[in-house]
Amino acid sequence: MRTKDIEEKTGLTRDTIRFYEKENLITIPRRADNGYRYYDDKIIRQLKMISRAKALGFTLKEIKELTVLLYSGELTPTKMAGELSKKRDEIDEKLLKLSELKSEIDKALKGLCEYKDELNSP
Amino acid sequence: MRTKDIEEKTGLTRDTIRFYEKENLITIPRRADNGYRYYDDKIIRQLKMISRAKALGFTLKEIKELTVLLYSGELTPTKMAGELSKKRDEIDEKLLKLSELKSEIDKALKGLCEYKDELNSP
DNA sequence: CTTGACTATGGACTAAACTCTATAGTTTAG
DNA sequence: CTAAACTATAGAGTTTAGTCCATAGTCAAG
Incomplete structure (x- = not known):
């Protein structure tokens, strides 16, 4: 290509x-x-x-x-395994951070829904 | 602080x-x-x-x-909800990409285990 | 053959995101 | 009180990751 x-x-x-x-x-x-x-x-x-x-x-x-x-x-398999595990941990860390960020946004969205509900409630 | x-x-x-x-x-x-x-x-x-x-x-x-x-x-709640949803989508996209990256690493780690198993097999 | 679209190269330039520098005021611990 | 550690500022400087420029060879369609 x-x-x-x-x-x-x-x-x-x-x-x-x-x-x-x-x-x-x-x-x-x-x-x-x-x-x-x-x-x-x-x-x-x-x-x-x-x-x-x-x-x-x-x-x-x-x-x-x-x-x-x-x-x-x-790299030797042992070395590779070690390094790959480290990378995997870094990814898990980012996954956690992303989830946290997502939670923050969901919380804000939820707040908006509740705000809307309050507006609509009798 | x-x-x-x-x-x-x-x-x-x-x-x-x-x-x-x-x-x-x-x-x-x-x-x-x-x-x-x-x-x-x-x-x-x-x-x-x-x-x-x-x-x-x-x-x-x-x-x-x-x-x-x-x-x-x-921002108005409506505008906010729209934008927050977009951001949420971006995050979901990154979550997907991270999972894909993690899979690739796991596949490599699995390959290493199998390589090790082959070395140890009778 | 011609022309436009493709390819190559080295090096200059740019944008984003800081980091450093020089200077000077304020706080804190001994 | 003294000295070190803290704080402040504006603007210059650096790093990272490209992007552009000028030049020139190659390919493909008409």
Whole structure:
């Protein structure tokens, strides 16, 4: 898959993807004879994961750690297990924070309903 | 509560809090006679919410919208309900993304366990 | 062949979100 | 009282994460 296609598929711009390649966030794509990049499925998965993690407030540094863990196969299984568990904990922390935020909004919405009910009550 | 205390309570630096004040992300704190800021509970709640939302990938612009919704009391209930519902949807989207990320990590961890099991199997 | 759409590159530029600097007043503990 | 720790300010400086620019090769359709 070439650059324009992958822009569409991932929602990331060419420049952003190039930036990620330069920062070693993704596997270096193979090149055709004309110098064009070809992105295989693995890289697409990486980019989708980056896009997702970015939207969740992970820094590129953190995301890089994650992609190394998930896609590079350079770590020993023991090391990987340890690091993945840490990442999992970070995610649980964010899940908690999101739930808290959601609760706050639900509370405000509930307050609005009660306010409305008061307006409508006889 | 004065600045150093609030730094500790929120995990945000003085400069960051000042920045948020300047950007109108928080209610302007009252001042003592000596010019020192005093932060009441409402502001502490605001700062904690900002800290949380920031860690979840919301931009300061988005966070500002949220604090207006939750803390300012300037919007009509109908408008508020609409906007809060939108924010709630955004959070649900992030919850989904987090779950997907967590699944990917769990899958990798599971793969490691199975790899270990294979090593240990007779 | 031509033209427009695609691709590439390196490096300059931008925006968001702080962080630091220089200066100076106030508080607190010894 | 003294010195260190606290507070304040405005504006300059830094970091992160892209985005743009200028240039030029390649592809595809007419």
